[in-house]
Amino acid sequence: MSAILEAAGLTKTFGAVTAAANISVSIEEDTVVGLIGGNGAGKTTFLNLVTGYLKPTAGTVRFSGRDITGMAPRRITRLGICRSFQIPQVFDSLTTFENLLMGLGIVFMGRSAFVGSHLGDASPEEVAEEMLERFRLEEYRDEPASVLPEGVRKLLDIAMAMAVKPRILLLDEPTSGVSADEKFALMDLVLGAIRADKVTVLFVEHDMDIVRRYTQRILAFYDGKVIADGDSASVLADAEVRRLVVGEGGPEGAPC
Amino acid sequence: MNGFRRTGLGLAIALGGLAAAAPFLPQWALFLVVISLAKGLAALGLLLLMRTGLVSFGQGLYFATGAYAAGVAANSLGVGDAALMVLGGGAAAALVAALLGLLLARYRAIFFAMLSLAFSMILYGILVKSPALGSTDGFNVSPKTALGVSLSTGPGRYGIYSLAALGAFACALAVDRYLRSYLGRLAPAVRDNELRVEYMGASVRNVVHLNLIIAGALAGVGGAITALAVGHVDPEMAYWTTSGEFVFVAILSGTSSVAAPFAGALVLEALRSFAYEHAPNSWQLVMGAAMLAVILFLPDGLWSVFRRRRRTAT
Numbered sequence: 001m002s003a004i005l006e007a008a009g010l011t012k013t014f015g016a017v018t019a020a021a022n023i024s025v026s027i028e029e030d031t032v033v034g035l036i037g038g039n040g041a042g043k044t045t046f047l048n049l050v051t052g053y054l055k056p057t058a059g060t061v062r063f064s065g066r067d068i069t070g071m072a073p074r075r076i077t078r079l080g081i082c083r084s085f086q087i088p089q090v091f092d093s094l095t096t097f098e099n100l101l102m103g104l105g106i107v108f109m110g111r112s113a114f115v116g117s118h119l120g121d122a123s124p125e126e127v128a129e130e131m132l133e134r135f136r137l138e139e140y141r142d143e144p145a146s147v148l149p150e151g152v153r154k155l156l157d158i159a160m161a162m163a164v165k166p167r168i169l170l171l172d173e174p175t176s177g178v179s180a181d182e183k184f185a186l187m188d189l190v191l192g193a194i195r196a197d198k199v200t201v202l203f204v205e206h207d208m209d210i211v212r213r214y215t216q217r218i219l220a221f222y223d224g225k226v227i228a229d230g231d232s233a234s235v236l237a238d239a240e241v242r243r244l245v246v247g248e249g250g251p252e253g254a255p256c
Numbered sequence: 257m258n259g260f261r262r263t264g265l266g267l268a269i270a271l272g273g274l275a276a277a278a279p280f281l282p283q284w285a286l287f288l289v290v291i292s293l294a295k296g297l298a299a300l301g302l303l304l305l306m307r308t309g310l311v312s313f314g315q316g317l318y319f320a321t322g323a324y325a326a327g328v329a330a331n332s333l334g335v336g337d338a339a340l341m342v343l344g345g346g347a348a349a350a351l352v353a354a355l356l357g358l359l360l361a362r363y364r365a366i367f368f369a370m371l372s373l374a375f376s377m378i379l380y381g382i383l384v385k386s387p388a389l390g391s392t393d394g395f396n397v398s399p400k401t402a403l404g405v406s407l408s409t410g411p412g413r414y415g416i417y418s419l420a421a422l423g424a425f426a427c428a429l430a431v432d433r434y435l436r437s438y439l440g441r442l443a444p445a446v447r448d449n450e451l452r453v454e455y456m457g458a459s460v461r462n463v464v465h466l467n468l469i470i471a472g473a474l475a476g477v478g479g480a481i482t483a484l485a486v487g488h489v490d491p492e493m494a495y496w497t498t499s500g501e502f503v504f505v506a507i508l509s510g511t512s513s514v515a516a517p518f519a520g521a522l523v524l525e526a527l528r529s530f531a532y533e534h535a536p537n538s539w540q541l542v543m544g545a546a547m548l549a550v551i552l553f554l555p556d557g558l559w560s561v562f563r564r565r566r567r568t569a570t
Contacts, residue, residue, distance in 0.1 A: 051455070077457040089455070091448040102445050103456040105438030110457065124438070164457055 003062075004029040004168055004200050005081070010049055010059035012042075012224075019045040021224040023059070027168070027202060032191070034211040034232065035204045036245050037221030043204045044086065046221070047170050051083050052076045064167075078110070080167035086176055086204075088157035092146040096137050096156055099145055100128040103163025134193045135159040151178045151186065158190055162199075169194055171203035175210055183207060187214055208246060212236060220245050263432045267425055267515060274421045278414055286417050290485040292525045293424040296518035297478035299505040300431060301471030306511055307435075308467045309447030310364065314372030315475045315502045317356075317379050318349040320494035322476025323483035324389065325349070327397040338399035338407070338419050342480040349476020350469050357468040361461045376494050383491035394490030397483045420481045427474055428514045434470070435514070443467055475502070504543075508550055510557015520558055 005027040012020040020042045027033055037043050048054040050061055052073045060069045068076055091099050104124035111119070119127055132138050135155055140148055145156060154174060161169060174190060175183040187210055194201060205211045211218060211232065218235040220228040222244045228235045235241055278286065298315050305312050322345030329335040329344045356375055363371055384392050401407060402415030434440040442463045445453050450460045483489045492498065501524075509520025527546055531539035554560055 073454045074457050074459055077455055083455060089449055089452040091445050091452065093444060093448055098441075102441065102453075105441060106453075106456050106458045109438050160452070160456065 002029055003027060004064055005050065005202075006062040007046075007050065008060050008062070010046070010061065011057045012045055012049055012054060013057050018224050020049060020056070023221075023224075023226055025219060025226060025229065027200065029167075029200055030198050031217060032195070032201045032215050033203075034215035034218040035202060035221065036206070036208070036211055036218060036241075038245060038247075040223075041221040041245075042224040043221055044172055045224070047083060047172055047204065050076075051081060051170065077164055080165070081170070082161040082164055082166035082168075083170040084154075084158040084161045084172060084174065086172040088150075088153040090145040090153055090156055090160065093144060095142050095144055096140045096148065096152075097128055097132065097142060099156055099160060100131050100163055101125065103160050104128055104131075107164055131159055131162065136189060151182055154178060155186065155190070159193075162194065165197065166199055168200040168202065171201065173204050173206065175205065175207060183210060184213070208236065260432060260436055263514065264429060267428050267432075270515065270518075271421055271425045275418075278417060283413075286414070287485060288525050288529060289522065290417055290420040291482060292522040293420045293518060294478040294481040294485065295502065295505055295525070296521035297424060297427055297481070298475040298502045299509060299517035299521055300427065300514060301474035302502055302506040303509075303511050303514070303517055304431065304435075304443065304467050304471050304474075306506060307447065308443040308464055310368050310464070310467075311503065312372040312471070313369050313496065313499050313503060314374070314376035315471065316494045316496065316498035317372070317376035318353055318472040318475035319479035319482070319498060319502075320376075320379060320383065320489070320491070321352050321472075322346060322349040322479030323397075323489040323493050324383070324479075325476070326480035326483045327395060327489045328389075330397050330399055331395065336400040337404065338402040338416060338484050341397075341399060341484065342419065342423055342477055345480025345483070346473045346477040349479065350473035352476075353469045353472025354465075357465040357472075360468055361465040373496055373499065376499055377496060380491050380494040380496075383494060390490070392491060394488060396488050398487055399484055402484075416481070416484050420485070423477060423481060424518060427477060428518070431470070431474070432514045439463075439466070504547060508547065508558055510554075510559045512556065512559050516557060516559035523558060 003026045007023055007025045010020055010023040011018070023046060035043050035046070045054065049056050052068070052071045052075070055070050060067055062068065063079060063081060068079065091102060094102065101124055104119070104127050108119060108124045132141055137152065137156060137159065140152055145153065148156065154177065158171065158174060175186060178186055191201070191214060215232050217230065218228070218232045219226060220235055220238070220241045227244065228238045228241045274289065281289070298319050302312060302315060325348035326341035326345040329341050335341055335344065360368060360371060383389055389395065399407060402412070402419045405415055406412050407415045442453065442458060446460050446463050453460050453463070479493060482493070505517060505520045505524055508524060509516035528539065528543060531542035535542055550558065
């Protein structure tokens, strides 16, 4: 397996605050990786650095060996790194269908600029219909995004990130704002729809049951630093992770 | 029948109506229609900007640029045909919009509105201080032909009228086509959520810039038509009250159809003519009251009357 995404010595400071401190991470192609950490651990900052929304104070980001440090989000998107948002970023005045069509239309217009796309010979409209089906959004097809339930907005947000066929998808808390009994169904649906294309996934998550179930590997952040990186079981069993991230009493806490 | 064909048919019927009505209209009414179409073009450009989430209080800048460019083309460059002058006016305004857009496309909301106003007032200042362009008096513009037909003959009476009608028809059709394209549909997406547009691989600034250029070109064409119809250009065309009038028309019309700005401009011009005749000292009061009534009772503009009727009919 080869590394699709590599961060080396990634550092971001805001004045006296260090949001990311010397983060070095390498993500292999065709894997599902979880990113965990408490509030302010630097998870979203890491996503923002990788996707070009923030420029790092120091360090580099490489995508398939290519240096993408400091590129604008739209250029990074065209290369195949896409993201969803903790708070769904959709077009409120447009319908579900139009929201999807927007992304596919952009890809259609700039086919030469995008590295990958779902379009092939199909029209953006056809692919939008197909994606509605794949993400089970058909019943909301013609409703404006502003009136959709939060869980559906989450799903639409992720589907929109998939409109540009990504090679790696970064999901920022896909299950936040979704009720506990719907979380697994949502993740099954999302990962089923995404993994059919062998897209590499990195997702930020607070629910340890979700992380345990869906990831092969976990990165644990604390205070802008990587404190653990390895296969899911060992990271979740790590004493420091249990104390600082999972929030148990200490190293003597009973394993779950 | 798809939306584009339906709009095209509607516009073609309107064009046919204008042609059929022409022989029965007195000179003042022909002039009123031409001025309405010209202002409607500028308001159509504003409609594009409003869809992008921007309101410009400086479209007079492009209006005046188009008018002066048409005038300079006629007087200094020896262009005799009105159609070429209109094209030149539109091109000159588009060029100015492309240049100023480099800066304007970075701003939003009140900052955008104020900056566009500032630019238009700078042009006003330059025009007022330019003796070569007639300073505060401006200069006369007199085309010889319109689409090859001499304007001094009998049918020439309808030359500028025909040109305005055809120009407005072509622009409205082109804008409708644009609005239905993937590129055109990006404008409301930018208004809704710029972050997401960038994260879908498109450049927000380019989208805004493109809409600025199209809006500028439309205002330029409108300005050139006005210059030909009036036979004169002056710095007032760049003054903020001119820009304010375009905003007035855009709000009066609503953003639901490419035909709306023309209808709105016609209502405004007709209303002003009658108000001026019957209440010469308080016509602004009549205009203000009309505006208030539209905002209160038809918040989506005059065109929403048609929409409502259509909805109740089905």
